[in-house]
Amino acid sequence: MSTMTLDIEPFDLEQTLDGGQAFRWHLSGDGSYCGVLESCVARVASDGLQVIVSCDSGGELLSETRERAEDYLQAGTDVDVVRRVLGSEPGFGESVTESPLVRVMRQEPWECLAAFICSQNSNIPRIKQMVAAVARLGRRIGEDEWAYEFPEPGVIAEVGEAYLRSVGLGYRAKHLSLTAQVVAGWGGGALASLRTVSYSDAKDALMELQGVGPKVADCVLAYSLDKGEAFPIDVHVRRAAIRLYDLDEDVKDDMVGEWARDRFGKFAAWAQLYMFRDEINRRLTS
DNA sequence: TCTACGCCTTACCT
DNA sequence: AAGGTAAGGCGTA
Numbered sequence: 001m002s003t004m005t006l007d008i009e010p011f012d013l014e015q016t017l018d019g020g021q022a023f024r025w026h027l028s029g030d031g032s033y034c035g036v037l038e039s040c041v042a043r044v045a046s047d048g049l050q051v052i053v054s055c056d057s058g059g060e061l062l063s064e065t066r067e068r069a070e071d072y073l074q075a076g077t078d079v080d081v082v083r084r085v086l087g088s089e090p091g092f093g094e095s096v097t098e099s100p101l102v103r104v105m106r107q108e109p110w111e112c113l114a115a116f117i118c119s120q121n122s123n124i125p126r127i128k129q130m131v132a133a134v135a136r137l138g139r140r141i142g143e144d145e146w147a148y149e150f151p152e153p154g155v156i157a158e159v160g161e162a163y164l165r166s167v168g169l170g171y172r173a174k175h176l177s178l179t180a181q182v183v184a185g186w187g188g189g190a191l192a193s194l195r196t197v198s199y200s201d202a203k204d205a206l207m208e209l210q211g212v213g214p215k216v217a218d219c220v221l222a223y224s225l226d227k228g229e230a231f232p233i234d235v236h237v238r239r240a241a242i243r244l245y246d247l248d249e250d251v252k253d254d255m256v257g258e259w260a261r262d263r264f265g266k267f268a269a270w271a272q273l274y275m276f277r278d279e280i281n282r283r284l285t286s
Numbered sequence: 287t288c289t290a291c292g293c294c295t296t297a298c299c300t
Numbered sequence: 301a302a303g304g305t306a307a308g309g310c311g312t313a
Binding site for chain 1: 305306307308309310
């Protein structure tokens with residue numbers, strides 16, 4: 001077990017790790033979050049001054065483990081720029097400047113894609129359950145019941161739709177099964193290579209896949225493929241955008257996306273996270 | 287092409 | 301306890 005402090009500003013662990021961009025982090029009693037980083041069982045904690053990551057990576061070099069954690073948490077993001085760009089936005093600007101940041105992370109693309117295929121027409125508890133069931137197809141790397149490497153697409157393709165249905169994916173079983181087949185055929189690294197093409201081309205490529213529409217594609221682009229201009233639009237974000245910026249009630253989602261890219265540029269994904277969270281909180285408190 | 291609408295599963299809530 | 305809701309996408313008309 002290696003423990004390290006990251007040179008990264010303390011952030012909102014709950015909202016970032018467990019707020020709906022990733023689905024495999026578990027809150028433990030001391031306020032830290034446990035989960036899996038590739039083939040490493042990890043714990044992320046914060047004391048308000050620094051971020052502490054503990055990793056059980058089986059004798060791997062500390063420097064590599066650190067690099068992986070910093071990559072996942074996007075330690076290189078200049079959060080001062082985020083504050084400058086989004087800090088004065090109506091409605092959510094204050095939560096950008098006055099509370100711990102919710103960070104856009106950088107997940108492994110296949111796990112991210114599979115998770116968001118599961119996410120459609122569902123809610124976070126259910127998504128977590130589905131993703132956990134899929135994850136159990138991977139290699140076990142620890143004692144905890146969630147400690148599995150996320151399975152390669154070929155593994156998921158092999159178990160087939162019926163199995164995925166039997167563990168609760170419902171009609172999403174077909175989508176994940178077919179998409180796993182296609183992605184397995186692409187070969188390793190093909191998904192990640194979408195990081196090097198334009199937002200628009202990468203989105204088109206993703207939307208060829210079964211179960212991947214504009215929303216799911218944007219989630220994968222934003223949370224795993226470095227596309228800061230992705231702006232995943234669901235009912236909540238749509239409602240928030242219309243209310244905060246006085247957009248037309250029946251504006252098309254495509255238009256909202258273009259509007260967001262125009263206004264927020266490479267920080268659209270960050271803006272979406274804040275708008276989503278604030279809209280959820282607003283509904284809960286009213 | 288473009289839009290509208292019914293349908294698909296099920297955990298979790300009231 | 302029954303019924304509505306939930307971070308959508310697909311197929312058809």
